[in-house]
Amino acid sequence: MNKQFHIKVDEELHKQVRVHAASEGMSIQDYVLLALNSKIRESKTSKATVGKNKFTFIDLFAGIGGMRLGFEKAGGRCVFTSEWDKYAQKTYFSNFGDMPEGDITKIHEKEIPPHDILVAGFPCQPFSIAGVSKKNSLGRTHGFLDETQGTLFFDVARIIKEKRPKAFLLENVKNLKSHDKGRTFKIITKTLEELNYNIHVEVLDGKNFVPQHRERIFIVGFDKDIYKGQEFFTFPDMPVQKMRIKDILEKEVDPKYTLSDKLWAYLQNYAEKHKAKGNGFGYGLVDLDGTSRTLSARYYKDGSEILIPQGENVNPRKLTPRECARLQGFPESFKIVVSDTQAYKQFGNSVVAPLIEAIAKQITQALESFSVKDKKEVS
Structure with a gap:
């Protein structure tokens, strides 16, 4: 049986709620219900996870949360998510209790909370040539960072540059390497290296976890300011698939x-x-x-x-x-x-969640093993 709340708000708050609800394409009632659910979940999560989570992460181009499933199972806590599709947002909210922020191109990088790992299954788009202007640019006048402007990868790059996560995981289709005769992938790797990250690249097949042939390219990076390119990371050993x-x-x-x-x-x-x-x-x-x-x-x-x-x-x-x-x-x-x-x-459009979990665990182990190594050297 549904229950009702009857509350009075001042004119200014009512106006703000009405405007925000309209911008999300929701009724005022649904918007208020969403806000209440999000606040309750946020409170529960913060109390339940203090001292228990191994790391924090953000979920960009989140879709319905396949990447989030894997990283949460690996011990992480999601502190920010972005997805523009309203139907995917609905599925995401129904399963995680968080309503994703909208179009990442319209979100300033300074508004994103600090995090240990950035996760993004960004779409592959044709890359523009150097010199194309874009609002909130990285402040570069030349180089590979300029060449990514006008693409969604640019938004990943500007967030990495501003927030400096310890590590990141990027996922894309296998043919990203051959897109535009290899130029796209070269721009991506050069951009990440310019941001001073040591990268690891591998094409992995989801058929080792589920009965589906699904090859995807994974790019893992670690901040060289912290790890000096000496992180202990390898992609997971792929299990023998037994499911049919x-x-x-x-x-x-x-x-x-x-x-x-x-x-x-x-x-x-x-x-x-x-x-x-x-x-x-x-x-x-x-x-x-x-x-x-x-x-x-x-x-x-x-x-x-x-x-x-x-x-x-x-x-x-x-x-x-x-x-x-x-x-x-x-x-x-x-x-x-x-x-x-x-x-x-x-x-x-999603990912093989158990494969993402396996990669997430490898990234987490690399972060933890480096911390242990660092502590031993100090002592």
């Missing part, structure tokens, strides 16, 4: 996820047409005892990259949103509060 696609499937599935005769015929004809031309394009009917292709944000369109066979006389079906969550290693407790279309986009 059939292990993540729901027992009872709504018939709406089964492909229509028209769509199934289209996908088969499309695959045959490209096969005749020598191309590899086509649907992916998965081996239930194996792993799937990479789940993408376009999965909602036709589900073609990952189709579940249902026998000879029944058309294959798409994964359900819950199965997509499992394919990314999200816990069963993770709430799906948006439409199927938005859920497919959100999980397709």
Whole structure:
């Protein structure tokens, strides 16, 4: 049973609440409820985590919180998050009790709280050439930092420069290395090195943690002002995958996820047409005892990259949103509060949470081992 509060506020506060609610596209009631929930959670978190968290981190381009899941399981506490998509914000708030700040390009770096680790799965955009102006620039007149202006990586760089986290983790698609004939990746690494960070780069596959082939590039950096390039960091040893696609499937599935005769015929004809031309394009009917292709944000369109066979006389079906969550290693407790279309986009844009946790633990161990080493040398 829902209860109600009846409170009186002065005219100025009412005006401020109304303006802020409108800017978030929310009703005044929903905005006030959000503010109350956030304050209560903040109070509980601060009391429960004093002295218990190993580190603090911020979650940029947060999506629905896949990176946060991994870093929290590694012992961290999130002190700031940013995500502009309103549907992702809704999912994020429903699961973490925090409403992400909006567009990171509009948030001044000085407003972001201090943190030990910066985490960002930034989008890959074409990089502008040197000389393009941008508000809140890093104050550089030349060099690689200028070349990142006009891109979302610039916002990562300006925050790193201002807040000087001990370490960071950046995640992106595997082909970031080859984007624009390698120029993009060169600019990124040079920018991070100019900021005086020692970087470690590796392409890792999520299939070692979940039954999905999902290669992503990970860039880990440590502040050379602190660690002098001598941090004890290695990427995690990848475990042998034991899960199979059939292990993540729901027992009872709504018939709406089964492909229509028209769509199934289209996908088969499309695959045959490209096969005749020598191309590899086509649907992916998965081996239930194996792993799937990479789940993408376009999965909602036709589900073609990952189709579940249902026998000879029944058309294959798409994964359900819950199965997509499992394919990314999200816990069963993770709430799906948006439409199927938005859920497919959100999980397709997210990360393999157990892989992020494994990397987070390696970063944490590097920070801790250096601290122990430093204390021994002092004593």
